[in-house]
Amino acid sequence: MFCNQCEQTAKGKGCDKIGVCGKTPEVAALQDLLTHSVKGLSLYAHAGRKVGVVDNEVNRFSCEAIFSTLTNVDFDPARFVAMIERCDALKERLKTKVKAAGGQVSFGSEPEPGFLTKVARVILGGGQPDFTKHPEISFTAAGTTQLVPMGEKVGFAPRPDVNADLESLRQILTYGLRGVAAYADHAAILGQESDEVYDFIHEAMAATLDQSLGLDELIGLCLGCGKANLKAMELLDAANTGSYGHPVPTEVPLGPKKGKAILVSGHDLKDLGMLLEQTAGKGINIYTHGEMLPCHGYPELKKHPHFHGHYGTAWQNQQKEFAEFPGAILMTTNCIQNPVESYKGNIFTTGLVGWPGVTHVSKDFSKVIEKALVMPGFAKDEDKGSVLTGFARNAVMNVAGTVIDAVKSGAIRHFFLVAGCDGAKPGRNYYTEFVEKVPQDCVVLTLACGKFRFFDKKLGDIGGIPRLLDIGQCNDAYSAIQIAVALAGAFNCGVNDLPLSMVLSWYEQKAVAILLTLLHLGIKGIRLGPSLPAFITPNVLQVLVDTFDIKPITTPDADLKAILG
Template structure:
């Protein structure tokens, strides 16, 4: 071991940042849309360093080991809440733009090792071969853990390429629903079916007897489990904060001190609103927090002032102009610029080296920082509408159906998904602008920032742009589609509805698997296809679901509308 460590530039006894440095060719990550040249091999485009990539790979490997034992234990009706919840947090921590801190990932790895042993004890003796991941033990130092991570990276040349592709789709889908399960658990709801599948599916990636169609079927089931998870989160959010209602959101500023909240977690926003009430501090949303303004129990706080900025990829240039404290509560963080790093905080599973992290629910450090900052002058801006969840839309379903039957509404377009910095995303702006005036656009997730400030007008009082919410609110879009199909006595695929989706990271993979599980076809996906999908797997999706890449706005509209 010492000779190997020295070859890679490590000292067995030291753990300095310099000695943790990995040779650049050892990194490989292609789980997000912006992966360079089919996979980041030197440094993540997201900012992920090679040593963090290796530790995240090791964490996933460790989770597979836990899953093997936990799945065996469940076969004997034995389970453990600590193990179940850790699996969700461990997967979520490896999602793109969540945890960039090597020390934080190391802590999770060591927890995983302890819980693997706990799961093995729960399972008891078994009469089958035990895979290496289920026997793995963590090295003593962080440097040695990084080397272990290099040995268990994403690439696996021993596997058939198509089998490996479907395994990765499965793992990324699980990472996606893990984010939603985590948000629901923060509010207090969980579902055992999600835990059971997580153990079974991750354990299946260690089973060499399984073939391509076994993993295809697991991917389809992953889509079903994501639907269960999104439904759970929808219930958690609406039970706690009410169903979203159409609400204007100001894009300007109010005079006073300010805190900007970026992410997805509504419970964290609520706690911050409670702790800042009456202190002269205005709270602004950023990115995927924009839909929070539509929830009655959140919008009742007068100091929830408005939305600042756009999608996650613009934070470096936008945050420099925010004269207050900034806090991330879920994925989407980028490498902080020095212009605002001293005002930045993280919470939950989000971490960045040398950025203060808030553990628990005491936000006094964030509040104190906001009080020390300059704050905003009063500068009201444009208003946009949010809050068109399934409850709000279905409350006027009769008017929508009547408009369709009368020919006033010709077609619905779901144009949404993740935004990103890679070229080609102007397509979604152009598409929305070119949608005919007798058509309605449904949108969700941060992809809406490509066009949500444009004025689309209305059709008989029905807004032509309906902001359904966050990425997890794909559940609302599905509910709306199913209800319309029922009203028109047809299949969802027979509705005048087309899905034009943009993807960036693993939650988008989970949502796509849900749509495939539901049998929804003719989806257009962009701006580029995932690097982890092989040609044969892509052909399977095309042949069975007619998934196609976006082309140009004009060509796609002509093909859809005829």
């Protein structure tokens, strides 16, 4: 196997024996083959749009399949085999539709010797399936033992015959698309979709097969990915706020309440909403974990009296925190870690999340509820303090006048967006120290699970404005962007001219998509850490530095001095 898509990848280069996330070589190969299969499907989808053929099942499946390959989502090989088979079926159906409409269904020469014909065209003699020439290749009749070696041939393992810089850009694009697909899937679950996003996903996935594309073309596609992600986050924002209201500042207890308990982790608001409805009146308190913390700010979720508080911190601490939780646990989207035996019988997955041996449930959460009712729950009430959340764009813009006056008077000198993914790799204490050292006349905006390095710090306020503002989940980067745009408008300047600095941490592919969005918007001077992506070559990094002044973090003292002077 070879996988370098996350920040914690082995030796800063790539996992080649087993993933640091826990995925096996078998799962890694099947993920690569599914990705490759979706690229073939994307060729037909993109060609179909040119002749008016749009298949929404293909759109939805493409996002689900791509999202499933994102870090810490699905580790179940059987589910990937089923997705590969479904991809083949959709490919055949779409090809028939496109051909009937007069569209392109041939993308290369006739199959050369070494290909089997029709179903399960498995390469003879160890050749490599090339969807650029043969997008019609199908694996439906192949078993897992045949699929795994095929997947090993189509990943991003370094090859001497491939231009490293161009391959780096193809990786950035592919990983960014995984983030876009995740947000598009979240939004579609709540009824918000856009063919503009689906069209770009298919165009860009197909483009990764085109070896003739050069540096400028691939950079353009990467920035286009950022644009598509902005739209996907806008859709998700509309989906969340349209379903559950705009977040309002909310104090969230960190201590438990006596009684039965269910812990919800991941990102999905609809799953949480359905669970709250299904547990009403059952004597079970619902707690959030990780990126679910901001859910407490949504009016239609917080109205449930048994939606109590937040438990634990970020995803990488779940093995310790879940083991100590005295109730059932529901994983709704990405961020699952290998469940340890002490709680493996208490954890459930839903949606695209999967782990072998863990019970998977649909949107009927009766099994989760039954487990919670037979577990001990919390023995007593505990006061462990509280944190504030709910400072999304509406909440901030409602006090925009106060904020603007504070900036003009000098009461607020600077804003810092300290945001992104958390992780276990050493070096992330930088973000804790950075926030602790931010001067008293500055405000810290934060979002995503990176906040758990400092989310419970009591930083006080400036004229009633809290110095630490939790904007929300990682997708709420959309809110942060809207806040920045509104402030720039109020001060009649560009976003890059604002007293605003972005200090970001990354871990997985949603963060890649958000970074591409910021670059698409022309945001400059971003500081990124704790380490730079292994899939970015020195030459590509230099392009980013020269064009966007992107830079690695150094030390909190040095970076604060450079920013504030």
